[in-house]
Amino acid sequence: MPKESGPRPSSSRPAAARVEASLGLLLRRGTRAVLYENLIRGLPGVTETTYPVISGIARLEPVSSSRLADEIGIDRTATTRYASRLEAAGLIARTPDPADARATLLSLTDQGRTTIGTCRDRLTEHLTDLLSRWSPAEQDVFAAVLEDFVGQLRSETGGQLG
DSSP states (O other), rough: OOOOSSSOOOOOOOOOHHHHHHHHHHHSSHHHHHHHHHHHOOOOTTTTTTTTHHHHHHHOEEHHHHHHHHHTOOOOHHHHHHHHHHTTTEEEEEEEEEEEEEEEEEEEEHHHHHHHHHHHHHHHHHHHHHHTTTTTHHHHHHHHHHHHHHHHHHHHTTTTTO
16 A cells, blocks of 8 residues: 655645644544553553553653642542552652642652653654655654644643643
8 A cells, every 4th residue: 555645735624623623633532542552552550541640740750649630631539549550560659749748749660761761662653653654854844833833832821731
């Protein structure tokens, strides 16, 4: 089967409507679940439900459960439960929060760093495969435009995007 080359030609639909539809598909729970399943295959202690937690900890560590819950969009009770599973698997550790004696901070263990590194390597390989259907120039343009788009969203939300 021949490879598709480059982005699809322009549609009669407005660009904003096409972006909205594409983002909606990317952000669907089902799309994320399939992606997570491929990233975590064969990695002990990580499931489709705990992956967002360990990934969030990797981005934000050390982080409190409440801040992590806000950042990844899962309620605090579920975040704490999933963090407990990751801790039992030896992937994260809890330490006292020096700013609040009642709270703990979540951080990756060495095993957790290795696991999240494997997940990120797998994601990079997958994206490399998808992007290989485009020319290097198209890949660079896509990356630059996506970075700019995310930067604009970040500015609008006061940096609230990861």
